Amino acid sequence: MSQDDVLLDKVKARDPEGTKRAILDAAEKLFAEKGFSGVSVRDISEASGVSQSLIHHHFGSKHALYEEVKKRAIDRFWHRWINRSKKMPHDLGFFADGVETFFWFVRDNETIMRLSCWACLEGDTDLWPGEKEAIEYLAQEISQAQEKGLLRSDVNALMLTILIEAASIFWWQYRPNFIKLFEEMGKSPENIDEWYLKNVTKVLLCGVMKETREIKPQNNDKD
Amino acid sequence: MSQDDVLLDKVKARDPEGTKRAILDAAEKLFAEKGFSGVSVRDISEASGVSQSLIHHHFGSKHALYEEVKKRAIDRFWHRWINRSKKMPHDLGFFADGVETFFWFVRDNETIMRLSCWACLEGDTDLWPGEKEAIEYLAQEISQAQEKGLLRSDVNALMLTILIEAASIFWWQYRPNFIKLFEEMGKSPENIDEWYLKNVTKVLLCGVMKETREIKPQNNDKD
């Protein structure tokens, strides 16, 4: 060991990768919570235990750090999505499975969902819950099912994918409001998430099974 | 006219209601664009032509002004919604009409949709795109249609309403991302909004027409 190394040991523990990770973790949590403008570098410094100036040293600026946070979140999102448990499209049950899988996947990835929502409002079209690869992946599964004749083929696979994502993401985004609404109406069911999912699956499943008929007046009662 | 009035005339035009409206208008636009933390009172002052201190004089604080902006937006949203053109539920066409009406209604109320999205992220459950009265109104129409036997009755009206809102609000929220996605895939259709709406209406319409059958393997091709 050279003299320099001995000297370095006296300095506070050096672990650049660990430090960067600590900063990114704290920043991600805070940005997801309060958005870019709602968080100060000081906040991140305190939450991560790393000094302000070191944050600037590693990332250059608050905005550059934000971009790094989002970039890392995209990677993790995609990694989790391809590694999720999944079933092969052999029958129509796969469709319900797909809807349900995505629904719970969104719940389990609240942080990135919030990050992407902030990003969307800020006009950033890079990070988003659909995330190009994930959405194309889903759409492709639907396409294949259509080719096999499992799903109606007169709806666009991509558009159907967006609808499925909408049903899940919207629910988790505004869930507190819905809970509040139900409470005000006097009902507050225990398994509200399952209940919503069951209803959505019902409707979507029937919706993708059959071709659309022409809509004609078909009153059940005469008036 | 008393001497006092003459003196007052020399002061810059006094129009408290006009001033307040100018402040609210500018604030609403900016808050919708950049969120609460992304806007300074100075920004609002410059955009409205009203001095900072006068803003504080009229609203007390930046946060109180924000609340006023949201409150006014709720009122306007609700007012617009009850005054929209609507049809009576005489046949199943009313359902497609309802979905389409809401879809374009959301497009035409971008400011309040953005405001409510910011508010949602900030943890405010008062302002939201569903907005209690509006969502109950929609759900009631669906309930009535169910009683008339126009829609399947084994799905909850409120849950169905939420799904319908999800389909529209999610689309407009992430529309720029979808446009970008389509472009990257080599397709960029002209009437993408109409296209999405057509697909959604198709699926939802079929989805609400029939009772759910038990899901059994029903392969079209044998494998």
Added chain:
DNA sequence: GTCTATATCCAGATAGAC
């Protein structure tokens, strides 16, 4: 690589003249 200290600016809010 990591810290303390600090420069510089801008934020929300107030004082007080008119």
Added chain:
DNA sequence: GTCTATCTGGATATAGAC
């Protein structure tokens, strides 16, 4: 009711020692 001027704190970012 409306303005100009100002207070005070907190923001991002940098300088420079170790």
